[in-house]
Amino acid sequence: MRHTPAMETALLAFMSVHEGPVGARAAARHLRDRGFDVSESTVSRLLTGLDERALTQSLGKKGRILTEEGTRVAANQQLDSQRASSFADALxxxxxxxxxxxxxxxxxxxxxxxxxxxxxxxxxxxxxxxxxxxxxxxxxxxxxxxxxxxxxxxxxxxxxxxxxxxxxxxxxxxxxxxxxxxxxxxxxxxxxxxxxxxxxxxxxxxxxxxxxxxxxxxxxxxxxxxxxxxxxxxxxxxxxxxxxxxxx
Ligand SMILES: [Zn+2]
Structure with missing residues (x-):
């Protein structure tokens, strides 16, 4: 199963409000709660991809946290989606x-x-x-x-x-x-x-x-x-x- 940009956005948003490191299992549970049909292995691959792009950083068994760049990207995505929904509402x-x-x-x-x-x-x-x-x-x-x-x-x-x-x-x-x-x-x-x-x-x-x-x-x-x-x-x-x- 492949992950989608919407999934990535939801994951970054989750990590930006979550206190402390996030593990693949907790991330998968959160995404499923948000309506994404996703396996833990898909989420692991998504997280590895985020590591490679320096948006997240692995803390070993504890899970991962957002890097400074990851925090910035998550905040921008949040603003983008608010802007999109306020335009959609206006239109x-x-x-x-x-x-x-x-x-x-x-x-x-x-x-x-x-x-x-x-x-x-x-x-x-x-x-x-x-x-x-x-x-x-x-x-x-x-x-x-x-x-x-x-x-x-x-x-x-x-x-x-x-x-x-x-x-x-x-x-x-x-x-x-x-x-x-x-x-x-x-x-x-x-x-x-x-x-x-x-x-x-x-x-x-x-x-x-x-x-x-x-x-x-x-x-x-x-x-x-x-x-x-x-x-x-x-x-x-x-x-x-x-x-x-x-x-x-
Ligand atoms: Zn005219």
Whole structure:
């Protein structure tokens, strides 16, 4: 049986809170309690591997303790998993209110992304953005999401990129389809496509103020149309679709 990265993370976490050395038997018992189907010999191999990577140190029969490096790795993994679960929770949109909050936070991030893209986008990114907005139509929801992703990338600001990569996670493709559906029902899709073209024109002109302003206008419009759509007796449509996204 082979061990998995999740098993290793759980073992490091266990060792970091355990007082004193941990033996293979106690480690295997802990992992089984956590739902891992694991034998003592697998855990022994895992621990030997950790020794080789200088994350653990053997104290002979007493078992093993984490090295300084092992303690650091365990703490980082803990932070990573907290961060992942808080993002997962934020992206688990349940109702109209969550959806509007999501769009408002996109407005905050994407206005800065558009501004930075106007200042920093590379020529090939400008070419790609121009190609993306040339045509419109209902079938182009993937390109519409890619448009927002590309502006995030073209910001060349690591902080913005880290957040937009998460906001435009593939799991949220369905959310974009929901927004397109709202755009169609509210007759706003043509306007949104025009706004995309205007944003690209400002970025191409290296007009940071213009790009930022137009992105705010664009997200404001999406927020307004979503509110109108929900308030015209369609909140249940949004809730049903959000539940599907959650399952996806
Ligand atoms: Zn858009």
């Amino acid at each position: 688990n949109l349940r109702d109209v209110h969550d959806l509007l909050d999501h769009l408002a936070s996109r407005r905050g991030i994407e206005r800065e992304a558009a501004r930075a893209a106007a200042l920093r986008a590379r020529p090939e990114e400008l070419t790609r953005l121009r190609a993306m907005v040339q045509t419109g139509g209902e079938a182009r929801w993937r390109e519409r999401l890619a448009f927002h992703k590309t502006i995030g990338d073209a910001s060349h600001n690591k902080q913005i990129q880290a957040i937009t990569t998460t906001l435009f996670d593939e799991r949220l493709d369905l959310l974009e389809r929901l927004l397109i559906m709202i755009g169609i029902k509210q007759d706003a899709l043509i306007r949104w496509d025009q706004e995309h073209r205007d944003i690209v024109a400002s970025i191409s002109d290296r007009d940071a103020d213009g790009a930022e302003r137009l992105m705010v206008v664009h997200l404001d419009g999406m927020i307004r149309e979503t509110e109108h759509f929900a308030n015209s007796g369609n909140a249940h449509v949004i809730h049903t679709l959000l539940a599907e996204i959650d399952l996806a």
